[in-house]
Amino acid sequence: MPARIEDVALKAGVSTKTVSRVFNREPNVSEKARTRVEAAARELSYRPNPSARSLAGNRSYLVALLFDNPHAGSSYVMELIVGVLQACENTHYNAMLRPLDLSADAVAAVEEFVAQFRPDALVLAPPIGDDLKILRRLDDLNIRYSAISARSAHARIGVGLDERRAAAEMVEHLAALGHRRIGHIAGRAGHGARAWRLAGYRDGLRKAGMAYDESLVVDGDFTFDSGIAAARQLLDLRDPPTAIFAANDDSACGAMHEAFERGFSIPRDLSICGFDDTPASAQVWPGLTTVHQPCREMGRIATEQVLLSIREPEAAQTVRISYEIKIRGSTGPIRANSTSMALRSTR
Amino acid sequence: MPARIEDVALKAGVSTKTVSRVFNREPNVSEKARTRVEAAARELSYRPNPSARSLAGNRSYLVALLFDNPHAGSSYVMELIVGVLQACENTHYNAMLRPLDLSADAVAAVEEFVAQFRPDALVLAPPIGDDLKILRRLDDLNIRYSAISARSAHARIGVGLDERRAAAEMVEHLAALGHRRIGHIAGRAGHGARAWRLAGYRDGLRKAGMAYDESLVVDGDFTFDSGIAAARQLLDLRDPPTAIFAANDDSACGAMHEAFERGFSIPRDLSICGFDDTPASAQVWPGLTTVHQPCREMGRIATEQVLLSIREPEAAQTVRISYEIKIRGSTGPIRANSTSMALRSTR
DNA sequence: ACGCCAATTGTCAGCGCTGTCAATTTCTGA
DNA sequence: TCAGAAATTGACAGCGCTGACAATTGGCGT
Structure with missing residues (x-):
């Protein structure tokens, strides 16, 4: 049987409350007692x-990653999970995970989850x-949360990077290589990332002095x-792009795949770049130019x-x-001569 | 304030204990009461x-994935995590995660973890x-666990597939394609998977009537x-293999990468296969031949x-x-002519 | 030395539930 | 119909801890 607070109190010659104070880093404990x-x-x-502590303190000491x-x-x-776990280390907090089906009634699912497990805080993954x-429901329920998002519409607490600027920079990189027709594979509708990266794509075109051509933007869903x-x-397309900026690495890899299927050589016949820097992007051949996000x-x-x-x-x-x-x-x-078109027509 | 068991008991006109029985699916509750x-x-x-329940019942209702x-x-x-979460759904159990540093004192880490969080059961990932x-320490501490492992030396409960037979089959596949010099990139020392897959590689050679050539087996660490x-x-090598069976997909991808660096065409100049069927293996080009493990x-x-x-x-x-x-x-x-060697020499 | 205040420490109820065991009801067979 | 067994239900202590608040101690100025 593990030791209880009472055993410690007895052995230290203090009350259980003092032991509790020490373990909770409460003030007003003398050096000697500590x-x-x-x-x-x-x-x-x-x-x-942990259970006794939660029950008495009316807290769960749980952070849930949704x-x-x-x-x-x-x-x-x-990677996010590992980061969350790192943050919980050496705290009394513990991580929980909750996959959410956004195509179903996610609000109800979140509510049910919160009611059942009563996490003290939530971390919302993109x-x-x-x-x-x-977010609004969480506010109503008065639940603390932190959003991982480039620019959460609503969250006061969180972390994110300037995806729009990053996307713009990516496009400028392509422009600097001489590309004048740059395609974009957009992300899944409803994801903030889709909007920011698309906006950044347009910013990049503008900065490079190129017009926005609607036909060069194709819907994707990050897969x-x-x-x-x-x-x-x-x-x-009749006049296909010489470079493609995909909204994430997975879809960029898909684009590379298709290019290979057509017998293209990358980057000779087509430049491709992505976003996220997933492990795969360093491992495909050739390596994928992308935006590194420090997910962990x-x-x-x-x-x-959110713990703070x-x-x-x-x-x-x-x-x-x-x-x-x-x-x-x-x-x-x-390349000066548009080989990609030539290759395509031989197909 | 959420409802307590007492509120339910009052409303239902029964004792709190009966409510408790219903929620814990205990026997001896009349249909009417239920x-x-x-x-x-x-x-x-x-x-x-959950806290009150854990405290009173002296259980944590926690399963930890190590x-x-x-x-x-x-x-x-x-994938394992998602599977664990699936299994916990609709039970009172909850999943916890614990990354372990096997290069440090993992036994002590496990002990500390168990002492702190008191999970009711552990799931051990490979x-x-x-x-x-x-495993022995867990037995001593009388902690229930389940091992995900092809052939755990010790665990009574768990899940796994016959990695040895799968590896042998993979090698036979290569042999059937005509390969007579088949290299193997072994896994990390100490992993059971290294041993089983290597043993399967040798089984496969034997079945195909090929001799085992030590020089064709090179150490790797799954990266x-x-x-x-x-x-x-x-x-x-002076007489390089025409096919490589890597102990997992990551190292197979590394091998592909090196082959491309040398200007090889796959599979024309070199066949490569892996093990695991990670998402990346379907996305590289050409797709990686591999053994699919249903991790989730x-x-x-x-x-x-383990819950059972x-x-x-x-x-x-x-x-x-x-x-x-x-x-x-x-x-x-x-291929009849060994182009791979020719290419290599031009490097 | 004394009063006063701040710092430290202790007391104890109670968080919401389940285990134990006793009480009650229902069922069975003669 | 009734004893006895079986099924169902309930009373209540207590799981290990913390919050609220009371008690005690020590320091300081006068």
Whole structure:
């Protein structure tokens, strides 16, 4: 049987309340008492019972990560999870996970979840933090949350990077390589990331002095397959792009796949770049030029902030984090003669 | 304030104990009582308080998934997690995650973790279930666990597939394509998967009537980079292999990468295959021939079994699950003339 | 030395539930 | 119909901790 607070109190010659104070880092404990308690606790290998603590303190010491039901290989969620776990280490808090089906009634699902497990705080992975209905309901229920989102419409606490600027920079990179027809594979409708990256694409075109051509923007949904379909559509255009900026790496990989299917050489015949810097993007050949997002760190910071907001509501904030453009082998200078078209016609 | 068990009891006109019985599916509750309690609970939106329940019942209702500290992109852990979460749905159990640093004192880490959070059961992701020291300590501490492992040396409960047979089949596939020099990139030392897949590789050679050539087996550690290094070593041999069976997909992708760097065409100049069927393996070009492991299902089953063992210790068992060889574009028939060598020499 | 205030420590009820065991009701067979 | 067994129900202590608040101690100025 593990030691209880009473055992420690007895051994240290203090009351249980003093032991409680030490373990909760409450003020007004003398140095002497603290030392004795710590020694006694160490000797008895005392660990506070989380259930008792939760029950008495009316808190769950739980942070839940809410994320979109992951299709195979959404490695960013895994990275977020690791970040959340890192943030919980050496706190009394514990992480819980909750996949959410956004196509169903997510608001009800969140409510049910919160009612059942009573987490003290939520961390909302993209695109959950972009969903106003959910945020508002959480506000109503008076539940603390932190959004991982480039620019949450609503969340006061969170973390994110300037996806719009990053996307613009990516397009400028392509422009600097001489590309004048740059396609975009857009993200899934409803995701903030779709809007920001698309807006950044347009910013980039503008900065490079190019006109926006609607036919060069094709809908996708962040999946590999949608990347294939979108690339197909773009490459079948009468005047196809010489470069494609996909809204994320998965769809960029799909686009690469389609290019290979057509016998293209990358980047000779087509430059492709993505967004996110998933592990796969460094491993495909050629390596995918993309925007690096420090997902693990984002998960950690989002959690740290929301935990901070429990202690000091005013101190917590939205943290803007920096990104990095990773230039790998999938983007290169445009060729003088448009071989890509020639190849296409031989198909 | 949420409803308490007392509120439900009052409304249903029974004692709190009866309500408790209904919610815990205990026997000896009359149909009438059950119906009334359920109605009252629904009306009050009653949810049992998990902390109170744990405290009084001396159980945590927690299942913890222990996994090796994930390097970037170990998507199988994510799949396992989803499976574990699936198994917890509609039970009173809740999943916890615990990354473990196997290079440090993992036994102590597990002990500390268990002492602090008191999970009712553990699910051990590979390669944790292969670690005898950990298993024995858990036995000593009398902690229920389930191992995800092809052939755990020790665990009575778990799930796994016959990796050895799968590996042998993979090699036979290569042999059927005409390959007579088949290299192997081995997994990380200490992982059961390394041993089983290597043994299967040898089985496959034997079945195909080929001799085992030590020089064709190179150490790896399941990472992309180790795949690059190992492929380098294999392709630099005086008489290099015409096919490489890598112990997992990440290292197979590394091998592909190295082959491309040398200007090889796959599978014309070199066949490559892996193990696991990570999402990336379907997305690289050409698609990677590999062994499909249903990770999500394995996580679910491992969890279901260990939860079952709480209710019925004798009913739980080790479940053997079936694999599937996925033949994609990265393996093909051997060419008559050994172009791969010619290409290599021009480098 | 004394009063006053702040810092420290302790007391104890009670968080919401379940285990134990006793009480009550219902069923069975003669 | 009734004893006895079986099924159902309830009373209540207590799980291990913290919140509220009361008691005690120590420091300081006069």
